[in-house]
Amino acid sequence: MRRLLTLHAFLVYLFLYLPILVIVALSFNESRRGVRFTGFTLDWYRALFQDPRVLEYFLNTLVVAFVSTLVATLLGTLLAVGLVRYRFPGKGFLSYLLYIPVVVPDVVMGVSLLLLFAVAREVLGFPRLSLLTVILGHITFQVAFVTLVVRSRLLLLDPALEEAARDLGARGWQTFFHVTLPLAWPGVAAGAFLALTLSLDDFVVTFFTAGPGATTLPLYIYSSVKLGVSPKVHALSTLIIGLSAFFLALGYALGRRRV
Amino acid sequence: MNEAATPWQRAFRVLVTVGPGGLWLVLFVLLPTLLVLLASFLSRGPYGELTGPWGFHNYAKLLRPVYLEAFAQSILVGVLATFFSALLGYPLAFYIARHPRRDLLLFLLLLPFLTNFLIRVYAWLLLLQREGPVNALLGALGLGPLALYPSFLAVLLATVYTFLPFFVLPVYASVERLDWQLLEAAYDLGARPVKAFLHAVLPQTYPGLFAGSVLVFIPAMGTFVVADLLGAGRVVLIGNLIQQQFGITRDWPFGAALSVFLMGFVLLSLYLYARLQGERGLKDLV
Numbered sequence: 001m002r003r004l005l006t007l008h009a010f011l012v013y014l015f016l017y018l019p020i021l022v023i024v025a026l027s028f029n030e031s032r033r034g035v036r037f038t039g040f041t042l043d044w045y046r047a048l049f050q051d052p053r054v055l056e057y058f059l060n061t062l063v064v065a066f067v068s069t070l071v072a073t074l075l076g077t078l079l080a081v082g083l084v085r086y087r088f089p090g091k092g093f094l095s096y097l098l099y100i101p102v103v104v105p106d107v108v109m110g111v112s113l114l115l116l117f118a119v120a121r122e123v124l125g126f127p128r129l130s131l132l133t134v135i136l137g138h139i140t141f142q143v144a145f146v147t148l149v150v151r152s153r154l155l156l157l158d159p160a161l162e163e164a165a166r167d168l169g170a171r172g173w174q175t176f177f178h179v180t181l182p183l184a185w186p187g188v189a190a191g192a193f194l195a196l197t198l199s200l201d202d203f204v205v206t207f208f209t210a211g212p213g214a215t216t217l218p219l220y221i222y223s224s225v226k227l228g229v230s231p232k233v234h235a236l237s238t239l240i241i242g243l244s245a246f247f248l249a250l251g252y253a254l255g256r257r258r259v
Numbered sequence: 260m261n262e263a264a265t266p267w268q269r270a271f272r273v274l275v276t277v278g279p280g281g282l283w284l285v286l287f288v289l290l291p292t293l294l295v296l297l298a299s300f301l302s303r304g305p306y307g308e309l310t311g312p313w314g315f316h317n318y319a320k321l322l323r324p325v326y327l328e329a330f331a332q333s334i335l336v337g338v339l340a341t342f343f344s345a346l347l348g349y350p351l352a353f354y355i356a357r358h359p360r361r362d363l364l365l366f367l368l369l370l371p372f373l374t375n376f377l378i379r380v381y382a383w384l385l386l387l388q389r390e391g392p393v394n395a396l397l398g399a400l401g402l403g404p405l406a407l408y409p410s411f412l413a414v415l416l417a418t419v420y421t422f423l424p425f426f427v428l429p430v431y432a433s434v435e436r437l438d439w440q441l442l443e444a445a446y447d448l449g450a451r452p453v454k455a456f457l458h459a460v461l462p463q464t465y466p467g468l469f470a471g472s473v474l475v476f477i478p479a480m481g482t483f484v485v486a487d488l489l490g491a492g493r494v495v496l497i498g499n500l501i502q503q504q505f506g507i508t509r510d511w512p513f514g515a516a517l518s519v520f521l522m523g524f525v526l527l528s529l530y531l532y533a534r535l536q537g538e539r540g541l542k543d544l545v
Contacts, residue, residue, distance in 0.1 A: 001452070009354040009364075012347050012423075016371045019382030019420070022392065026385065036390065079280030088273045090281075097284045100292065103529060105481025107498040108518045111505045112291035115515070119294055140287040143280055172264065172272065201376050203484060208505065221377045225384065225488055237378040244373040252366050 020241060027234035044235040054220070054236065060131060061216040064206075065199040068138035073192040075139070076146025080187075081180065083147070084154040101144040110208030113137045117209065129211030137209040138199045145198065146191035153187025154180075193251070292522075298515035307509030317516035326500065326517075332411075333496040337480030340418040344426040344475045345468070347419070352430035352467070356437075365431070372424045380488050383417040384408060387489075409491035417489050418479045425478070426471035433467030466536065473532050477525055497521050 030039040048054055083091065101109060117133050120126065127133050161183065165175045181188075203218040210219060217236070224233045264272070299317055304310040320326070355364045371379065386393050387408040394404040407413055437460065445455035483498030490499075497517060504514025 005350055005354045008350045012351050013367065015347070015420070016368070016423070019379065019386055020371055020374065022385055023378065023382050075280040075283055078276045082273055082276030082280075086269070086273045086277070088277065094277070094281055094284065097288055100288050103477065103525060104522055105478065105498060105525065107481060107483050107501050108295075108522055111501060111514060111518055112295045113287070114505060115294050115298060115511065116287070116291040136287065139283070143283055144288075147280060172268075197373065201373075203375075203377055204482075218375060218377050221375065221381065222484075225377070225381050229381075233381075237375070237381075240378065241374045244375075245370055248366065248370055248373055252362070 023234050024238045024241065026231060027238040029231065029234075032231060044231040047230075048232045048235045048239075051232065053215075054217075054232075057215050057217050057220045060214060061200065061218075064131065064134050064138060064216060065196055068135050068142055068199050069192055069195045071135075072139045072142030072146050072195050073188065076143045076191060076195075077150050077184075077188050079143070080147045080150035080154055081176075081184075083151055098144050098147055101141040102148070106141075106202075106204040109141065110137070110205045113140065113205065114208045129209060129214070131210075131214040133209045133211065134206050134214050134216070137205045138202060141202075141205065142195035142198060146188075146195050149191035149194060150184060150187045153184050153190075157183050295515045295518050298512050299519045301512045301515075303510045303512055307511065309511060317513045318520075320513060321516060321520060329495045329497055329500055330520075332494065333480040333498070336411075336415060336418060336486075336494075336496060337476045339415055340422065340479035341426075341472045341476045343415070343419045344423050344471070348423055348426040348471065349430055349464075349468070352427050352434050355427070356431050356434035368424055368427060376421065377484065377488075379421055380417050380485050383413060383420065384489060387413050387416075409489060409493050411490065411494050413489040414486050414494045417485050418482070421482075421485065422475045422478055425474040429470035429474065430464060430467035433464040437463050469532060469536055473528065477528060481521060481525065 025037065027044055028040050028042070029037050030041045030043075031037075082088075083095065113133075113136075117127060117129060121128070127136075157180075162175055162179055165179045170178065201218070203222060206216055206219060207222070210216070217240070221233055221236070224230065298309055300313050300315070301309045302312055302314075302316070351368075355361050355368070358364055385391060388394070389404055389406070389408075391407075393407060398404055441459040441463070442455055445459040450458065480496065481498055483496060483502045486494045486496045486499050487502070497520070501514050501517045501521070504510045504517065508514075
């Protein structure tokens with residue numbers, strides 16, 4: 001039984017890593033077409049770094065990810081605090097609203113944002129589809145995730161700690177900055193990390209909300225796949241895989257140090 | 260924070276904390292949802308603009324066989340992807356949870372998952388090509404080459420590959436909380452291994468199984484990217500139809516009706532899940 005489980009696990013891990021290994025191998029492959037290995041080369045990496053467009057898409061991706069993560073983390077953390085601490089009219093409704101971006105398929109989310117921007121253009125004259133609309137779309141799904149992550153962290157906190165701060169004469173904002181926020185910090189960091197990952201990975205919402213000049217790396221990969229791939233995309237994918245591995249390993253190492 | 264505060268102070272605090280995020284959700288989640296609902300009752304003008312007449316005609320159009328078939332295919336992909344994720348993921352969750360280096364194994368499970376979604380789908384396109392490695396292997400075994408791409412099978416395979424961690428993680432959380440004493444008790448009472456598992460272990464993992472199924476089923480039936488890249492027009496799911504209406508076809512009202520339909524279906528699935536699991540189950544999903 002144990003042997004069977006081990007074999008099964010081994011096969012599943014093989015299934016998980018085989019596609020990634022194929023892409024990495026092909027990024028060093030001389031042959032332009034097909035999946036047969038003909039010899040080792042670094043030409044595709046050279047071609048990638050000499051392509052000014054790829055750099056532009058890379059910067060677009062980073063700008064979208066960092067700006068949206070910053071805004072969403074701020075809004076989501078505040079919203080989580082408000083939802084946990086206070087009673088107010090419409091609280092239940094707002095909690096339901098939070099789940100919509102989490103459960104609704106991203107196609108639906110993408111087209112509803114597209115429709116919103118189109119109607120806003122008719123009525124207000126803006127926004128044109130651009131990098132800005134992509135950022136607005138990303139913040140929208142990120143806020144929901146950040147709020148839920150931070151809220152679950154806040155619900156775990158001991159209310160006695162805040163009471164103690166108040167008993168010692170702390171004002172509302174002092175309690176918040178000296179007690180609540182430091183205690184909730186792991187939740188905020190986890191929420192921000194999740195938001196960043198979701199933004200870097202997002203294709204669908206970006207696809208529907210991006211205008212000309214707002215191409216991100218996922219959009220570039222998609223159009224290359226649709227139009228016939230140059231092995232440059234393999235090189236780019238390998239770099240992305242390497243970076244993801246690096247950051248995940250970093251988070252993993254930091255997490256182990258804390259425990 | 261609340262006792263000493265006047266009503267005005269309290270209102271101000273709610274406004275500062277809930278205000279910005281709440282306003283954002285109303286503007287960018289509630290409003291677009293209402294607009295989609297509204298648009299689904301309108302008609303398409305000659306230039307793809309939204310005009311009258313109002314009516315249910317877009318919903319009537321949904322019942323045409325070609326669209327019903329896409330809907331059936333979406334459900335089929337969702338159900339099969341969930342089934343195969345369970346087949347691969349359920350034993351794996353046990354293996355990881357019982358392993359001394361489980362954090363490393365979890366790390367290795369999540370690593371492919373953190374590489375861009377499109378790259379993961381595209382990798383299967385490479386693997387399944389006529390001259391690709393999978394066909395080379397099948398050829399060596401005397402079974403191929405087969406036309407694996409584009410096909411329904413390719414779509415299913417890549418869907419399972421893409422969403423597998425969604426299934427493993429909730430099951431893993433269930434296994435971690437398992438009370439193994441029940442299993443020992445079952446053995447002490449003379450149960451055979453299979454029976455002992457079915458009665459003492461499986462029921463304890465139902466929450467994880469249900470959560471994992473929902474987390475795979477919904478994105479699997481709702482995605483358009485996998486079918487777009489690996490089905491190459493042969494596999495059309497609801498998501499692909501929606502994308503077409505807002506893209507090439509420019510029939511936004513019909514696309515909106517499809518979206519409302521898909522949203523309704525997702526909410527119904529979640530409602531059934533909540534009935535199975537109780538309120539807490541929904542909170543566990545996130």
